Amino acid sequence: MMSTNSEPSTxxxxxxxxxxxxxxxxxxxxxxxxxxxxLDQEHLHVIVxxxxxxxxxxxxxxxxxxxxxxxxxxxxxxxxxAGAELLVMxxxxxxxFYEEVAVAASVPLVDxxxxxxxxxxxxxxxxxxxxxxxxxxxxxxxxxxxxxxRQDVDVILPDAGxxxxxxxxxxxxxxxxxxxxxxxxDTVLTLGQGLVDAGAQAILLAxxxxxxxxxxxxxxxxxxxxxxxxxxxxxxxxxxxxxxxxRET
Amino acid sequence: MMSTNSEPSTxxxxxxxxxxxxxxxxxxxxxxxxxxxxLDQEHLHVIVxxxxxxxxxxxxxxxxxxxxxxxxxxxxxxxxxAGAELLVMxxxxxxxFYEEVAVAASVPLVDxxxxxxxxxxxxxxxxxxxxxxxxxxxxxxxxxxxxxxRQDVDVILPDAGxxxxxxxxxxxxxxxxxxxxxxxxDTVLTLGQGLVDAGAQAILLAxxxxxxxxxxxxxxxxxxxxxxxxxxxxxxxxxxxxxxxxRET
Numbered sequence: 331m332m333s334t335n336s337e338p339s340t341x342x343x344x345x346x347x348x349x350x351x352x353x354x355x356x357x358x359x360x361x362x363x364x365x366x367x368x369l370d371q372e373h374l375h376v377i378v379x380x381x382x383x384x385x386x387x388x389x390x391x392x393x394x395x396x397x398x399x400x401x402x403x404x405x406x407x408x409x410x411x412a413g414a415e416l417l418v419m420x421x422x423x424x425x426x427f428y429e430e431v432a433v434a435a436s437v438p439l440v441d442x443x444x445x446x447x448x449x450x451x452x453x454x455x456x457x458x459x460x461x462x463x464x465x466x467x468x469x470x471x472x473x474x475x476x477x478x479x480r481q482d483v484d485v486i487l488p489d490a491g492x493x494x495x496x497x498x499x500x501x502x503x504x505x506x507x508x509x510x511x512x513x514x515x516d517t518v519l520t521l522g523q524g525l526v527d528a529g530a531q532a533i534l535l536a537x538x539x540x541x542x543x544x545x546x547x548x549x550x551x552x553x554x555x556x557x558x559x560x561x562x563x564x565x566x567x568x569x570x571x572x573x574x575x576x577r578e579t
Numbered sequence: 580m581m582s583t584n585s586e587p588s589t590x591x592x593x594x595x596x597x598x599x600x601x602x603x604x605x606x607x608x609x610x611x612x613x614x615x616x617x618l619d620q621e622h623l624h625v626i627v628x629x630x631x632x633x634x635x636x637x638x639x640x641x642x643x644x645x646x647x648x649x650x651x652x653x654x655x656x657x658x659x660x661a662g663a664e665l666l667v668m669x670x671x672x673x674x675x676f677y678e679e680v681a682v683a684a685s686v687p688l689v690d691x692x693x694x695x696x697x698x699x700x701x702x703x704x705x706x707x708x709x710x711x712x713x714x715x716x717x718x719x720x721x722x723x724x725x726x727x728x729r730q731d732v733d734v735i736l737p738d739a740g741x742x743x744x745x746x747x748x749x750x751x752x753x754x755x756x757x758x759x760x761x762x763x764x765d766t767v768l769t770l771g772q773g774l775v776d777a778g779a780q781a782i783l784l785a786x787x788x789x790x791x792x793x794x795x796x797x798x799x800x801x802x803x804x805x806x807x808x809x810x811x812x813x814x815x816x817x818x819x820x821x822x823x824x825x826r827e828t
Contacts, residue, residue: 351622355608358629362600368755373600373631379661380607382622412628412657506617 340374340571344414346405346431347380349387349398349421350505353538353559354380356545357420360563366573374572377412379405387423388467388497399427403434410437418442418566422464422536422558426471440569442562446534447477449561454532454554461486461525461553463518464536466497474536486530492521504539511543518543522551534558589623589820593663595654595680596629598636598647598670599754602787602808603629605794606669609812615822623821626661628654636672637716637746648676652683659686667691667815671713671785671807675720689818691811695783696726698810703781703803710735710774710802712767713785715746723785735779741770753788760792767792771800783807 343361347354358378367373384402389395402424406417418440419425425443432439450460462474462485475485488496495517503514518540522533532554535544541559549555564574592610596603607627616622633651638644651673655666667689668674674692681688699709711723711734724734737745744766752763767789771782781803784793790808798804813823 348619348622348624350619351611351614351616352608355604355611355627358607358627359601359604362604362629365600367600367631370597370599370633370635370754371631373597373629375597375631376627376629377657377661378604378607378625378627378629380611380622380625380627382616382620382624384619386619408626408661412626412661505619 341415341569342375342377342413343566343570344406344409344412344417345376345378346402346409346417346419347378348382348384348405349419349424350539351380351382352504352542354378354420356542357538357559357563360560361567364560364563364575365567366575374567374570377409377414379409381405387421387426388465391423391426391467391470397427398424399430399434402427402431406431406435410435416440416566416570418562420538420559422538423467423471425473426467428473438569440562440566442558443473443477445565446536446556446558446561447474447481447483449564450532450534450556451481451483453556457483457531459484459486459529459531461522461528461530461533462536463488463496463522463525463533463540465500466493468536469493486525486528488521488524492524496521500537500539504543511546514543515547515549518549519551522549526551526553532556590664590818591624591626591662592815592819593655593658593661593666594625594627595651595658595666595668595673596627597631597633597654598668598673599788600629600631601753601791603627603669605791606787606808606812608794609809610816613809613812613824614816615824623816623819626658626663628658630654636670636675637714640672640675640716640719646676647673648679648683651676651680655680655684659684665689665815665819667811669787669808671787672716672720674722675716677722687818689811689815691807692722692726694814695785695805695807695810696723696730696732698813699781699783699805700730700732702805706732706780708733708735708778708780710771710777710779710782711785712737712745712771712774712782712789714749715742717785718742735774735777737770737773741773745770749786749788753792760795763792764796764798767798768800771798775800775802781805
């Protein structure tokens with residue numbers, strides 16, 4: 331229909347959002363910022379569906395809330411209808427439902443968890459232990475344990491008390507849209523340091539709400555720090571036929 | 580189909596993006612951040628089409644490039660097909676084509692320019708002169724001059740030399756994705772101060788690329804400063820049936 335795109339072989343990306351509301355906009359922004367392009371017209375075509383009605387993923391995994399799959403699958407169909415040729419869920423926890431969503435979609439669904447685990451392993455050669463900051467739902471589903479096991483990397487988690495504080499930070503500060511995210515940052519920094527003290531050789535921020543926090547000002551520890559949303563965005567760009575800025579030419 | 584939304588009377592917002600690539604993600608993020616909501620599920624449903632193939636708006640208005648209207652109209656139809664009930668263009672310059680796009684759409688198209696002019700006039704009672712930082716395309720179309728005339732406000736523009744530097748900043752730094760936007764910020768701050776010195780009683784950032792710049796760190800002058808994207812986002816939230824955070828309850 332239109333033929334002004336300089337990369338005719340690229341695929342339109344559909345971002346399944348609303349988990350939470352800020353995460354999909356942050357993810358779309360990462361795709362733009364990470365694409366190697368000098369002109370507007372050299373960027374990838376991205377369609378974002380930010381449907382806030384998606385039921386809470388952790389609640390569903392705990393068995394105390396409805397499944398998010400019908401709502402996510404409906405988004406996938408809307409995005410495909412609008413032309414998406416490659417889908418990605420801008421939510422780590424939702425990947426507990428990866429298989430169900432992938433089956434409902436008729437175009438490929440990128441696996442953010444696998445992309446993050448491969449990214450960390452590739453960038454820290456010989457790594458044996460990664461510290462994971464994620465929601466209770468993500469921990470319950472053990473998606474990261476399985477993905478890192480394929481890379482021969484063990485996952486170190488916060489202790490129960492620290493994990494409770496992490497969930498409080500994600501839900502009480504980032505998701506509720508607190509104006510001052512300083513205390514949330516301090517909490518996450520302390521929790522990450524605990525993982526470093528416990529032997530983590532890298533830290534992975536594995537919740538797109540933590541990615542939103544890190545996008546405002548980087549979260550840094552004395553070991554390499556990664557963001558699943560960023561590693562996922564890079565994977566999506568490559569799969570869509572784009573060029574990742576600064577890593578390859 | 581789904582009925583978990585706590586605000587069943589809200590309308591799904593469709594954001595016409597790709598002008599430039601970062602602007603639509605920034606605009607979507609403003610809608611999330613400006614919506615008064617405590618839970619994910621209280622946010623508005625927003626679908627963003629970030630199609631980078633939209634031809635340059637200023638080039639078209641100068642008569643040296645193709646019209647962006649067919650591409651924007653195609654986005655409008657895709658968004659309507661995906662369920663959008665209210666559309667908005669995340670680009671000030673594109674509003675030169677407002678009538679043509681509105682005719683092509685079968686749902687209402689929010690007028691960002693008018694929302695911005697009304698917002699400035701409402702928040703600075705008695706204002707007579709506003710300083711405008713916008714693209715050459717926006718100036719050529721005189722959309723802001725007409726919108727502010729309806730509010731009895733005169734528009735003050737940079738002189739020709741300053742305007743050339745502004746365009747260089749928008750195209751050479753923000754659109755090209757420069758890592759260090761410090762020099763761009765300094766240029767815009769100097770240009771805005773020139774408008775204040777010339778009698779502007781408020782400054783309006785009237786280009787969504789400048790909004791992207793201001794989102795990283797506020798641009799401030801010794802007069803009230805407004806961002807057309809922010810005023811537009813507030814207008815869109817109200818029209819979609821949402822509540823604007825901090826301004827009304």
